Amino acid sequence: xxxxxxxxxxxxxxxxxxxxxxxxxxxxxxxxxxxxxxxxxxxxxxxxxxxxxxxxxxxxxxxxxxxxxxxxxxxxxxxxxxxxxxxxxxxxxxxxxxxxxxxxxxxxxxxxxxxxxxxxxxxxxxxxxx
Numbered sequence: 001x002x003x004x005x006x007x008x009x010x011x012x013x014x015x016x017x018x019x020x021x022x023x024x025x026x027x028x029x030x031x032x033x034x035x036x037x038x039x040x041x042x043x044x045x046x047x048x049x050x051x052x053x054x055x056x057x058x059x060x061x062x063x064x065x066x067x068x069x070x071x072x073x074x075x076x077x078x079x080x081x082x083x084x085x086x087x088x089x090x091x092x093x094x095x096x097x098x099x100x101x102x103x104x105x106x107x108x109x110x111x112x113x114x115x116x117x118x119x120x121x122x123x124x125x126x127x128x129x130x
Contacts (some may be wrong), residue, residue, distance in 0.1 A: 036069075
């Protein structure tokens, strides 16, 4: 179900002209992400269509091309390493359990653009979108 939820939330965010951010477990063995932007083993990636090229939200892998500090990079990671996806503008989205954790909520890394919904002490304020 997870890849379908990710794609659905991504489409909902894009349809509303918001910016999609995805929280990834950068320590997962399959994660190919820019290590200089990893914080506490996690990374927040902007996957808005203006920020990435050739975005593929597959059933097993998510991959795209992007620039980090002017350097082009192919980013890829397994769907199971995704910890959350949300809209930058309002923090609405979905948080997933880490596949290797004991069921604790994932703690997002410190970001220059903090999300009001995804914080360690509070549960996400999510609502059903119709």
